[in-house]
Amino acid sequence: MIISIGNDHAGPAYKKAIVAYLEGLGHTVLNNGTDDTASVDYPDFGHAVANDVSAKKADLGIVICGSGNGIAITANKHQDIRCALCWTKQIAELARQHNDANVISIPARFVSEAVALEMVDAFIHTEFEGGRHANRVNKIACI
Structure with missing residues (x-):
C-alpha cells in the first residue's frame, strides 16, 4: 500500500515513528511533512496529502498537527477526501x-505516540463495511 503522510511542526516525532512502523510492514510512504519543529503552516501539508490521495498516488493519507483540526479541515476541502479526526483506536476503526x-488526522498534542500508532494500525487494516453506510457516504459529496 502507498500512504501519504503530512505534518506541521507539532508532528515530526510522530511522523518519524509512523513512517518507521509503516515501512516495517512493507508499505511505501510519501513524506509531505516537515522534519523540523520550527513553525510552519499546516494547510501546505494537508493539501499535499489530500492531493496525493485524490490523484490516486496514495491509497490512504495521514495528517498530523497539534489539535488535528486545522489539517483535517484543510484535507476535507478536497472533493473526494473524507478525513477523520481520531483520538482512539475505536474511532479510527469506525471512520x-x-x-x-x-485520510486520518492525528492530534499530536492530545494523544500519545503509542495511541497514534494504534490508530494508524487500525486505520490501515480496517475495511469499509459498505451496505447501509455506502448510501450515507455517497450523500457526503452531494452539494
Whole structure:
C-alpha cells in the first residue's frame, strides 16, 4: 500500500515513528511533512496529502498537527477526501468501517505516540463495511 503522510511542526516525532512502523510492514510512504519543529503552516501539508490521495498516488493519507483540526479541515476541502479526526483506536476503526475515511488526522498534542500508532494500525487494516453506510457516504459529496 502507498500512504501519504503530512505534518506541521507539532508532528515530526510522530511522523518519524509512523513512517518507521509503516515501512516495517512493507508499505511505501510519501513524506509531505516537515522534519523540523520550527513553525510552519499546516494547510501546505494537508493539501499535499489530500492531493496525493485524490490523484490516486496514495491509497490512504495521514495528517498530523497539534489539535488535528486545522489539517483535517484543510484535507476535507478536497472533493473526494473524507478525513477523520481520531483520538482512539475505536474511532479510527469506525471512520474506516462507517465513513470510508481515506485520510486520518492525528492530534499530536492530545494523544500519545503509542495511541497514534494504534490508530494508524487500525486505520490501515480496517475495511469499509459498505451496505447501509455506502448510501450515507455517497450523500457526503452531494452539494
